Amino acid sequence: MNDLGKIAVVAGILGALLLFGIFANSSGPTVVEPVPVVVEQPAAEVTILPQQTLEMLDPVYSEKAIFNDKTIRIAFQGAFSEAGVESRLPFWLHNVSDDVITILWDRCSIQLPAGNTVNVVNEASASYLTPVGNAISIAPAGDLFDAFIPITEIAWTDEGATLTSNVLDAGTFTLVLAIERSTGESYGEMQRQVVLRAEPGCEADSMLTQRALMSTTMSEGREVVYYTFRFILR
Numbered sequence: 001m002n003d004l005g006k007i008a009v010v011a012g013i014l015g016a017l018l019l020f021g022i023f024a025n026s027s028g029p030t031v032v033e034p035v036p037v038v039v040e041q042p043a044a045e046v047t048i049l050p051q052q053t054l055e056m057l058d059p060v061y062s063e064k065a066i067f068n069d070k071t072i073r074i075a076f077q078g079a080f081s082e083a084g085v086e087s088r089l090p091f092w093l094h095n096v097s098d099d100v101i102t103i104l105w106d107r108c109s110i111q112l113p114a115g116n117t118v119n120v121v122n123e124a125s126a127s128y129l130t131p132v133g134n135a136i137s138i139a140p141a142g143d144l145f146d147a148f149i150p151i152t153e154i155a156w157t158d159e160g161a162t163l164t165s166n167v168l169d170a171g172t173f174t175l176v177l178a179i180e181r182s183t184g185e186s187y188g189e190m191q192r193q194v195v196l197r198a199e200p201g202c203e204a205d206s207m208l209t210q211r212a213l214m215s216t217t218m219s220e221g222r223e224v225v226y227y228t229f230r231f232i233l234r
Contacts, residue, residue, distance in 0.1 A: 093143065107178035
């Protein structure tokens, strides 16, 4: 056998071994890697309450429910909770006048959206039965933070007093606020002449004419002014 023949034989043997190796690898068991399965959890349900705002319709329109004049500056806001709109009307009142003003709680009222007018109590009361002293005075430049509560919307349970919800947002409602303030006028001193005459039977020329001056100091005038505020929650 010459050299070419020997090379052909060796090449044939190597080719056979290569084919055998390929066949052996292809006939072996196929291993499949497990693919992890990701199960997405459902998103937690979130309840988004509609964003409501308290708007003042009267005596002037105010998107932020703010009113001011020469006596008061007052700002109202809605009372929101998980149960909805609470039956109370929080407010901040600032005395912008130069004299003491007084809120007369027993003259204030709220006309509910259903149309009935009811008395109110203030949130600072020891209980929701009667206002504290029926009145509170505010010094010049003084502030008051409180709330008006319709007395019919107080619910009594074994745990005590609670407020109803979702009443004030059923339509427009009206607050009547009674404030006593100074009229800004002083009567000062008023003088009167008093003529004293002699006793009956005396001569005319002996009539005693005496002039007496009576000075009376009058206090500054006071008046009660009623503010009518109309609101809507939307």
